[in-house]
Each structure stands twice: as structure tokens, then as C-alpha cells.
Amino acid sequence: MLRAYYDLPVELADPLKKPVDFFLPKAHVPEHEAILRHPATWQLIARDQLPIPQYQEREFYYKDMELDYWLSGLVDFLKVNERIPDACTVGKKILDFGGATGRVARHFLSQAPQSHTTLSDVNINHINWLRKHFPAQLSTYKAPAIPPLSKEDFPDNQFDLVMAFSVFTHIDQQEIPTLLELLRITKPGGYLYLTFHSDKTWALLPDIFLYQFLKEIPSFKKYQVPSTMPEDRICVSYSDTQTYNCQMFHSDKYIKDVWGKHAIIEQIIPQGHAYQSVAILHKSLV
Numbered sequence: 575m576l577r578a579y580y581d582l583p584v585e586l587a588d589p590l591k592k593p594v595d596f597f598l599p600k601a602h603v604p605e606h607e608a609i610l611r612h613p614a615t616w617q618l619i620a621r622d623q624l625p626i627p628q629y630q631e632r633e634f635y636y637k638d639m640e641l642d643y644w645l646s647g648l649v650d651f652l653k654v655n656e657r658i659p660d661a662c663t664v665g666k667k668i669l670d671f672g673g674a675t676g677r678v679a680r681h682f683l684s685q686a687p688q689s690h691t692t693l694s695d696v697n698i699n700h701i702n703w704l705r706k707h708f709p710a711q712l713s714t715y716k717a718p719a720i721p722p723l724s725k726e727d728f729p730d731n732q733f734d735l736v737m738a739f740s741v742f743t744h745i746d747q748q749e750i751p752t753l754l755e756l757l758r759i760t761k762p763g764g765y766l767y768l769t770f771h772s773d774k775t776w777a778l779l780p781d782i783f784l785y786q787f788l789k790e791i792p793s794f795k796k797y798q799v800p801s802t803m804p805e806d807r808i809c810v811s812y813s814d815t816q817t818y819n820c821q822m823f824h825s826d827k828y829i830k831d832v833w834g835k836h837a838i839i840e841q842i843i844p845q846g847h848a849y850q851s852v853a854i855l856h857k858s859l860v
């Protein structure tokens with residue numbers, strides 16, 4: 575098979591400036607606007623001295639809206655801390671799996687330096703970008719398209735918390751092997767924080783941005799929207815690469831029945847990550 579784009583290093587653009595240089599009195603997204611109004615946010619912006627990646631190097635998140643890009647990661651950081659007990663107290667080990675160029679991980683580095691953050695991503699360019707522009711306190715690894723993760727880099731039972739934002743939304747055949755790998759490297763008693771397109775997300779189609787993308791995919795055209803999600807698991811495939819090749823939807827029932835065979839489903843939070851749901855899994859102590 576030809577090497578996929580995520581294995582091919584490309585020349586990287588210079589990064590943009592620091593968050594404080596993009597400070598504006600107003601954000602575009604209402605949830606971001608609410609955070610921006612909080613008096614403590616200014617201190618958090620000032621504390622983050624890391625550069626912002628250019629649009630094409632941040633998974634095309636928030637075109638020309640650098641402040642919203644930064645605030646979106648802060649919102650996720652704050653939600654994780656609200657939802658996971660002692661998420662980043664001293665010495666906690668956290669993995670951002672499929673973390674791209676650190677939209678979320680940057681906040682763990684800047685706002686919670688007492689914990690230790692690792693980021694892995696299948697895209698070599700994201701890893702190269704981070705190695706060039708973020709400090710070495712962030713451990714970074716290129717993930718394989720097909721599990722397992724390297725046992726040397728990722729020994730068993732090492733993370734207190736593994737997060738994957740918008741990653742299980744793109745994994746089809748390797749879904750359970752990937753979930754099992756993330757559970758393998760999570761400590762007994764540790765947590766997984768995984769976002770997914772749920773039946774609640776499906777119910778929001780066609781009124782959400784995701785629909786603009788889906789409606790161009792030939793394999794999506796057979797579905798009627800608006801509708802109730804017709805199956806418990808739907809894969810809308812758009813490429814033949816080994817991973818990052820589809821948009822996945824999972825009903826809450828599927829998460830409870832299938833993911834729930836492998837870990838305790840502590841909570842499912844509808845729209846816990848914009849229009850995606852969040853599944854919080856707990857690895858049992860025995």
C-alpha cells in the first residue's frame with residue numbers, strides 16, 4: 575500500500591503568535607464568549623506562552639478565529655477537570671490520543687504543569703510541529719494507523735487519564751483494538767474520556783456544521799435526514815487509507831453494550847463536546 579498522507583512529512587509553515595496576541599473582547603462561539611467573560615480567563619491567556627498553529631496545521635479548526643481555537647481547547651480542559659476527579663493533580667499522567675497540534679494538550683501544559691501530559695497522533699506532521707514549537711515537557715509519539723501501540727513507548731497501566739477528542743469519530747475497523755490498547759495503557763482505576771458522534775448528534779442533522787461535510791460523501795447519500803439514527807453504529811466512509819478514513823456514529827446503546835463489555839461506562843454526556851457526546855469510561859481496579 576502507498577504511504578498515507580499522515581506518514582509523509584511535509585514542510586511546515588511558521589506558527590502564529592501567542593494567544594495573548596489574538597485577544598479580542600468578543601468570541602464567535604457563544605460557549606467561548608461565556609468563558610471569555612470570566613475574569614480569570616485573562617490570566618489563563620497570559621499564562622499560555624505557546625504559539626498557535628496555522629489553520630492547516632490545526633486540523634482546519636476555526637478558520638481565521640485564533641481566539642476561538644484557543645478557547646475551544648480551554649473549554650475542553652475545564653470540562654475534563656470538572657468531570658474527572660482530580661484530573662490533573664500532582665504527578666497525574668495524561669494522554670491526549672489523536673491530539674493533533676495540541677488544541678487541548680496546550681492547556682494541560684500551561685495551566686496544569688504539575689501533571690505530565692503526553693500526546694500521540696497518527697499524523698507525523700502534527701508530531702513534528704509539536705517537537706519544533708512546544709517544550710519537551712510534552713512527550714510526543716507518532717501513533718501507528720493500526721494498533722497495537724509500541725509496548726516500549728506505551729507500557730501497560732501507565733496513564734491516569736486518556737482523552738481522545740474527535741478520534742473515535744474517525745475509526746471504523748480498528749475501533750475495538752484501539753479501545754483495548756487505550757485501556758491497556760490506562761492504570762487500574764483510571765479514566766478514558768472519549769468523544770463520539772451519538773444518536774443525539776444524528777438527530778441534530780442537518781442543522782450542524784458536520785452535515786456540510788457529510789452531504790458531499792457518496793456513501794452518506796442513502797440516509798434521510800432529519801431522522802432517527804437507523805442503526806446503532808454507522809460508518810460513513812470517504813477514503814481507503816488505513817485510518818482517519820470515515821465519519822462514525824454510535825448510539826448510546828452501542829456504547830453501553832459494546833464498549834461497556836471492556837470497561838465501566840461511568841457516564842455518557844450528550845453534547846458534552848459541542849455536538850458530540852462524551853463517554854467517560856472507568857478501568858476497574860481488578
Ligand SMILES: C[S@@+](CC[C@H](N)C(=O)[O-])C[C@H]1O[C@@H](n2cnc3c(N)ncnc32)[C@H](O)[C@@H]1O
Binds near residue numbers: 580671695700739818
Ligand atoms: C478531528 S481531529 C481532532 C484533533 C484533536 N483531538 C482536537 O480535538 O483538536 C482527529 C485527530 O485524530 C488523529 N487520528 C486519526 N486516527 C488516529 C489513530 N488511529 N490514532 C491516532 N490518531 C489518530 C488525526 O491525525 C487528527 O489529528
